[in-house]
Amino acid sequence: MGLVVQKYGGSSVADAEGIKRVAKRIVEAKKNGHQVVVVVSAMGDTTDELIDLAEQVSPMPPGREMDMLLTAGERISMALLAMAIKNLGHEAQSFTGSQAGVITDSSHGKARIIDVTPGRIRTAVDEGNIAIVAGFQGVSQEKKDITTLGRGGSDTTAVALAAALDAEVCEIYTDVDGVFTADPRVVKKARKIDHIGYEDMLELASSGSKVLLHRCVEYARRYDIPIHVRSSFSGLQGTWVGRTQGNEAMEQALISGVAHDTSEAKITVVGVPDKPGEAAAIFRAIAGAEVNIDMVVQNVSAASTGLTDISFTLPKSEGRKAIDALEKLKATVAFESLRYDDQIAKISLVGAGMKTNPGVTATFFEALSRANVNIELISTSEIRISVVTRADDVNEAVRAVHTAFGLDSDSDEAVVYGGTGR
Amino acid sequence: MGLVVQKYGGSSVADAEGIKRVAKRIVEAKKNGHQVVVVVSAMGDTTDELIDLAEQVSPMPPGREMDMLLTAGERISMALLAMAIKNLGHEAQSFTGSQAGVITDSSHGKARIIDVTPGRIRTAVDEGNIAIVAGFQGVSQEKKDITTLGRGGSDTTAVALAAALDAEVCEIYTDVDGVFTADPRVVKKARKIDHIGYEDMLELASSGSKVLLHRCVEYARRYDIPIHVRSSFSGLQGTWVGRTQGNEAMEQALISGVAHDTSEAKITVVGVPDKPGEAAAIFRAIAGAEVNIDMVVQNVSAASTGLTDISFTLPKSEGRKAIDALEKLKATVAFESLRYDDQIAKISLVGAGMKTNPGVTATFFEALSRANVNIELISTSEIRISVVTRADDVNEAVRAVHTAFGLDSDSDEAVVYGGTGR
Numbered sequence: 001m002g003l004v005v006q007k008y009g010g011s012s013v014a015d016a017e018g019i020k021r022v023a024k025r026i027v028e029a030k031k032n033g034h035q036v037v038v039v040v041s042a043m044g045d046t047t048d049e050l051i052d053l054a055e056q057v058s059p060m061p062p063g064r065e066m067d068m069l070l071t072a073g074e075r076i077s078m079a080l081l082a083m084a085i086k087n088l089g090h091e092a093q094s095f096t097g098s099q100a101g102v103i104t105d106s107s108h109g110k111a112r113i114i115d116v117t118p119g120r121i122r123t124a125v126d127e128g129n130i131a132i133v134a135g136f137q138g139v140s141q142e143k144k145d146i147t148t149l150g151r152g153g154s155d156t157t158a159v160a161l162a163a164a165l166d167a168e169v170c171e172i173y174t175d176v177d178g179v180f181t182a183d184p185r186v187v188k189k190a191r192k193i194d195h196i197g198y199e200d201m202l203e204l205a206s207s208g209s210k211v212l213l214h215r216c217v218e219y220a221r222r223y224d225i226p227i228h229v230r231s232s233f234s235g236l237q238g239t240w241v242g243r244t245q246g247n248e249a250m251e252q253a254l255i256s257g258v259a260h261d262t263s264e265a266k267i268t269v270v271g272v273p274d275k276p277g278e279a280a281a282i283f284r285a286i287a288g289a290e291v292n293i294d295m296v297v298q299n300v301s302a303a304s305t306g307l308t309d310i311s312f313t314l315p316k317s318e319g320r321k322a323i324d325a326l327e328k329l330k331a332t333v334a335f336e337s338l339r340y341d342d343q344i345a346k347i348s349l350v351g352a353g354m355k356t357n358p359g360v361t362a363t364f365f366e367a368l369s370r371a372n373v374n375i376e377l378i379s380t381s382e383i384r385i386s387v388v389t390r391a392d393d394v395n396e397a398v399r400a401v402h403t404a405f406g407l408d409s410d411s412d413e414a415v416v417y418g419g420t421g422r
Numbered sequence: 423m424g425l426v427v428q429k430y431g432g433s434s435v436a437d438a439e440g441i442k443r444v445a446k447r448i449v450e451a452k453k454n455g456h457q458v459v460v461v462v463s464a465m466g467d468t469t470d471e472l473i474d475l476a477e478q479v480s481p482m483p484p485g486r487e488m489d490m491l492l493t494a495g496e497r498i499s500m501a502l503l504a505m506a507i508k509n510l511g512h513e514a515q516s517f518t519g520s521q522a523g524v525i526t527d528s529s530h531g532k533a534r535i536i537d538v539t540p541g542r543i544r545t546a547v548d549e550g551n552i553a554i555v556a557g558f559q560g561v562s563q564e565k566k567d568i569t570t571l572g573r574g575g576s577d578t579t580a581v582a583l584a585a586a587l588d589a590e591v592c593e594i595y596t597d598v599d600g601v602f603t604a605d606p607r608v609v610k611k612a613r614k615i616d617h618i619g620y621e622d623m624l625e626l627a628s629s630g631s632k633v634l635l636h637r638c639v640e641y642a643r644r645y646d647i648p649i650h651v652r653s654s655f656s657g658l659q660g661t662w663v664g665r666t667q668g669n670e671a672m673e674q675a676l677i678s679g680v681a682h683d684t685s686e687a688k689i690t691v692v693g694v695p696d697k698p699g700e701a702a703a704i705f706r707a708i709a710g711a712e713v714n715i716d717m718v719v720q721n722v723s724a725a726s727t728g729l730t731d732i733s734f735t736l737p738k739s740e741g742r743k744a745i746d747a748l749e750k751l752k753a754t755v756a757f758e759s760l761r762y763d764d765q766i767a768k769i770s771l772v773g774a775g776m777k778t779n780p781g782v783t784a785t786f787f788e789a790l791s792r793a794n795v796n797i798e799l800i801s802t803s804e805i806r807i808s809v810v811t812r813a814d815d816v817n818e819a820v821r822a823v824h825t826a827f828g829l830d831s832d833s834d835e836a837v838v839y840g841g842t843g844r
Contacts, residue, residue, distance in 0.1 A: 016478035023479075050498065056438035057445075057502050058509040065508070068516050069501035072494040076472065079491035080479050086487070087480040094490050099566070120566075144521070144542075 002168040003035040003125065007135065007158035011175045012232040013077050014044030022173075022232060023084035026130060030090055035125040037165060039135045039158040040081055042073025063108025067137070067148045071096070074134035074154075082132045092130040095120060097137035098146065101164075102157060104138035110150035113219075114141055116164035133161060152213030159216050163223035170220065171228045172212065178229050178238035179204065179211050181257035181407040186395045189408035193256060194237070197244035200256040200350050203384040207348035208261025217241065244352065255351035255360075255405045260398050262345045262391055264294060265319045266377070268311040269326065271336025279310055281333050282326070289325035291318045295346070295379040295386060307336070311377060313388060316342050344376070345394035348386040349401060355382050367404035373397040424590040425457040425547065429557065429580035433597045434654040435499050436466030444595075444654060445506035448552060452512055457547040459587060461557045461580040462503055464495025485530025489559070489570045493518070496556035496576075504554045514552040517542060519559035520568065523586075524579060526560035532572035535579075535641075536563055538586035555583060574635030581638050585645035592642065593650045594634065600651050600660035601626065601633050603679035603829040608817050611830035615678060616659070619666035622678040622772050625806040629770035630683025639663065666774065677773035677782075677827045682820050684767045684813055686716060687741045688799070690733040691748065693758025701732055703755050704748070711747035713740045717768070717801045717808065729758070733799060735810060738764050766798065767816035770808040771823055777804050789826035795819040 006026060013019050030036050050069050054061045061069075078094040085092035101117035124131040135154025138147050149156055155172055162170035179201070180190040196204075198221035205214040211229055220227050220241065230238025272278050279298060286293060296312040314322055319340060326338055347368075354360045364385055368375060373396060377388035389397055402408060428448060435441050452458050472491050476483045483491075500516040507514035523539035546553040557576025560569050571578055577594055584592035601623070602612040618626075620643035627636040633651055642649050642663065652660025694700050701720060708715060718734040736744055741762060748760055769790075776782045786807055790797060795818060799810035811819055824830060 016475065019479050053438065053498070053502055054505055057441050058505040060509070061505040062508050065501045065504040065514075065516055068504075069498060072497040072501075075494040075497065076475070076491060079487045079494075080475060082487040082490070083476060083480040083483040086484050087482070092487075094487055 001033040003037065003165055004029060004169055004171060005037045005039065005158050005162040005165065005167045006171045006173060007039040007154060008041065008173045008232055009154065009175070010041040010044050010047070010077075012173055013040060013081065016080075019043075019077070019080050019084050023081060023088055025173075025232065026081075026085060027088050027090050030130055034168075037121060037125060037131045037133060037161055037167070038081065039133050039154055039161060040074060040077050041135050041154040042070075043077045043080075046073040046076065064145055067108045067146050070148055071134065071137045071146050074136060078132045078134050082130075085130055085132075090130060091128055092132055093124050094132040094134070095124070096134050097157065098139035100131075100133045100161065102138035102160065103141050104147045104149065106140040106142055106145065106147065108145075108147055111138055111140065111147035113138065113149070113156065113160050116160050118161060118164050121161070122165065133157065152215055155213060155216035156219055159219045159223075159225055159227065162225045163219070167225065169226045169228050171230060172216075173230060173232035174211065175231065175233065176211060177231045177234065177236055179209065179241070179257070182398055182402045183209075183260065186260070186398050187258070187402045187408075189410060190402065191407060191409045193239045195240045195242070196256050197352065198241060199244070199383055200352060201241045203348070203350040203381065204257060204259045207259035207350060207384065207386060208263070208346065209257070209259045211239075212241070254353065255349065255407065257350055257407065258398050258401050258405075259348045259350060260345055260394050261348075262394060263315060263317075264313045264344060264346055265316045265340060265342035266311055266313050266344050266388060267319070267322055267326070268309055268339040268341070269335050270309050270339060271305075271307045272310055273334055274306050274308045278333055278335075281329065282310060282335075285325045285329045286312075286314075286322055289321045291322045291325070295377050295388065297377045297379070313344070313346065313377070343391045344388050345391045345397070346386055346388050347394065347397045347401065348384055349405070350384045352383050354385065355380065361385060363404050364401060367400045368397055371396050371400035373400070423455040425459065425587055426451060426591055426593060427459045427461060427580050427584040427587065427589045428593045428595060429461040429576060430463065430595045430654055431576065431597070432463040432466050432469070432499075434595055435462060435503065438502075441465075441499070441502050441506050445503060445510055447595075447654065448503075448507060449510050449512050452552055456590075459543060459547060459553045459555060459583060459589070460503065461555050461576055461583060462496060462499050463557050463576040464492075465499045465502075468495040468498065486567055489530045489568050492570055493556065493559045493568050496558060500554045500556050504552075507552055507554075512552060513550055514554055515546050516554040516556070517546070518556050519579065520561035522553075522555045522583065524560035524582065525563050526569045526571065528562040528564055528567065528569065530567075530569055533560055533562065533569035535560060535571070535582050538582050540583060540586045543583070544587065555579065574637055577635060577638035578641055581641045581645075581647055581649065584647045585641070589647065591648045591650050593652060594638075595652060595654035596633065597653065597655065598633060599653045599656065599658055601631065601663070601679070604820055604824045605631075605682065608682070608820050609680070609824045609830075611832060612824065613829060613831045615661050617662045617664070618678055619774065620663060621666070621805055622774060623663045625770070625772040625803065626679060626681050629681035629772060629806065629808060630685070630768065631679070631681045633661075634663070676775065677771065677829065679772055679829065680820050680823050680827075681770045681772060682767055682816050683770075684816060685737055685739075686735045686766060686768055687738045687762060687764035688733055688735050688766050688810065689741070689744055689748070690731055690761040690763070691757050692731050692761060693727075693729045694732055695756055696728050696730045700755055700757075703751065704732060704757075707747045707751045708734075708736075708744055711743045713744045713747070717799050717810065719799050719801070735766070735768065735799070765813045766810050767813045767819070768808055768810050769816065769819045769823065770806055771827070772806045774805050776807065777802065783807060785826055786823060789822045790819055793818050793822035795822070
């Protein structure tokens with residue numbers, strides 16, 4: 001048997017009991033004959049507590065020092081985990097991101113992995129140790145400064161190590177049983193997905209599913225590392241994310257799930273002169289402010305006025321920056337006004353082969369209509385349809401779509417378009 | 423002006439307010455034109471909290487992982503201190519022991535410094551930064567594992583960096599105003615010492631004075647680094663520890679101070695056959711158990727029995743180990759019994775030129791006698807006389823000796839032997 005990489009999040013190692021429980025699970029994998037490399041996050045609220053301390057000494061902590069500070073969190077959890085494993089009679093050694101060879105660029109707080117040179121990890125496991133690696137952190141190639149990878153960093157560390165060590169699988173342990181067809185807090189009848197392709201998982205992650213982040217799935221797809229998302233509290237099989245099998249995905253529309261996202265806001269630029277270059281100027285201004293936008297819609301121009309409206313969605317947290325950038329633009333682009341709306345939700349249906357199966361779109365819209373949910377924006381990709389609705393309607397909308405596509409756990413069979421059944 | 427190394431202990435950086443106060447003091451030194459390198463300990467009780475966590479997951483935490491865990495403490499304080507300095511408008515960068523080039527042996531928990539290669543620190547200060555370095559920690563030469571230096575480690579880091587960077591002075595900031603002629607909690611009239619030689623400071627440190635540890639003073643003496651011990655709460659001059667000026671120390675007895683120590687216990691091996699090799703066997707057994715002994719006295723053998731008693735003192739914490747080792751020895755050395763006594767105190771008078779001035783010893787014993795303090799053991803060195811008394815008598819004894827040698831702060835002049843006045 002080969003090498004497995006396991007990743008445990010902060011909620012799994014929140015206290016001494018959690019650490020001991022995780023240690024037992026790790027030792028099981030080792031007893032089963034695997035070489036085991038473990039990536040661990042900081043314990044529970046440690047990171048928040050450290051951020052709080054930083055705010056007490058400085059309103060604008062420099063990125064280099066913030067990274068030095070925050071990386072203390074994983075240092076604590078990984079050392080404790082190694083101790084707990086040793087106490088179960090197995091050899092374990094902990095390694096910082098730097099010691100594990102996680103080389104990054106110098107963007108403190110959101111560093112990108114450039115290379116992984118896991119020589120010490122390989123040696124440690126070849127000598128019979130369980131290697132415990134700090135997630136979320138690395139060392140910059142140029143200045144040898146400590147860096148952090150930003151949101152979802154520990155998952156990305158795990159996948160990157162799995163790729164560099166040619167692991168059989170990267171197991172992501174979390175506090176839920178896997179990836180579901182919808183958020184189980186909203187849809188009681190949501191079903192756990194057993195297998196999902198990288199592409200569908202990427203779309204779900206972009207559309208508000210929080211189990212895995214886009215970045216980690218993207219990395220796994222590039223290096224073809226199977227991810228197994230599962231609960232650290234149960235022994236159950238979770239969700240396998242991997243390459244889709246050829247025949248399954250070809251001609252049928254196979255719905256993976258329904259995701260929703262209430263973290264976005266909508267900005268409408270009203271009364272933009274409908275001539276070449278105006279829209280470009282608007283989006284150049286937004287890009288200049290380093291705001292990431294998501295969905296974009298330009299209304300059909302009213303012939304009588306020659307004016308049009310442009311709407312787009314963006315993270316609420318970047319709303320202020322975007323509005324400021326657009327206000328400054330008013331001198332050069334003669335739009336009429338700006339509207340900012342943060343009471344929106346995005347509902348997305350994700351599945352392969354969707355675009356070539358028009359029935360999918362029809363079913364989707366009919367379901368929303370029957371639930372009296374009004375649609376404000378629409379965007380589609382090869383394997384996703386997303387709509388923007390009022391935030392108040394989101395739970396109703398998700399449930400309606402989930403049921404319409406036969407995803408409810410008491411449905412006999414999923415609805416399949418253009419094929420002969422699942 | 424040159425480079426200064428400043429060291430701040432855990433009580434000086436116990437919370438955000440403390441960190442901001444220390445940051446201001448550091449910036450003052452920088453404004454005065456110095457290059458500044460700061461060594462910092464973990465905040466207040468952090469180390470104890472981490473040890474507590476370790477005990478919750480493992481009764482016997484491996485040393486490598488314990489060091490990984492504990493070094494998180496300085497990582498937090500040094501990053502916060504760099505942020506606080508930056509917030510005052512000065513550039514600061516923090517460095518781990520490893521990044522600062524503190525190379526040690528592989529003895530986890532009590533590593534010895536082998537070499538200091540402070541290239542990154544030199545570059546940082548030459549570029550105008552204040553460099554903040556984690557005290558207490560290093561990296562092992564052989565395996566590149568994180569190590570800790572044990573008790574007094576941060577002071578040693580500071581002196582070692584001062585030596586490697588050829589600093590003007592190593593300032594040790596603490597919560598007292600300097601080194602005193604006796605413990606001010608015991609002797610109200612104790613005086614702050616302005617200047618003291620390395621040798622006297624070493625004897626004080628070995629005799630129970632807790633302001634500076636022996637190890638750090640020894641390092642400073644070897645590299646001739648002046649140490650300035652001072653309060654981080656006041657702006658006062660503290661105590662300078664350095665080379666003694668030739669003429670001062672030559673023929674006079676100059677008393678530096680009175681130290682006391684209640685952390686030791688006394689073991690008496692009763693009825694040892696007074697023949698060659700028996701005492702050696704006893705001390706070989708003690709050494710084999712890795713127990714450090716301090717004072718040793720062998721009684722004059724009683725001619726009638728051919729038996730003698732051997733007494734020695736040792737840290738109370740090692741009492742159990744020593745007794746176990748001696749019990750095992752009973753098969754080969756025919757002593758009668760063992761006595762263990764942890765109700766003792768050691769009182770030491772430290773000063774240069776003492777041995778050649780018999781009046782010193784006489785005054786010392788007379789003072790104890792007048793105070794009705796009984797003497798159980800005596801040992802002397804070139805610059806120290808130590809006696810063991812009952813623990814209950816310690817405060818009375820220290821005060822009596824302090825007064826007898828004219829050290830009280832309201833004395834007109836110190837008593838000086840064999841010279842022409844101070």
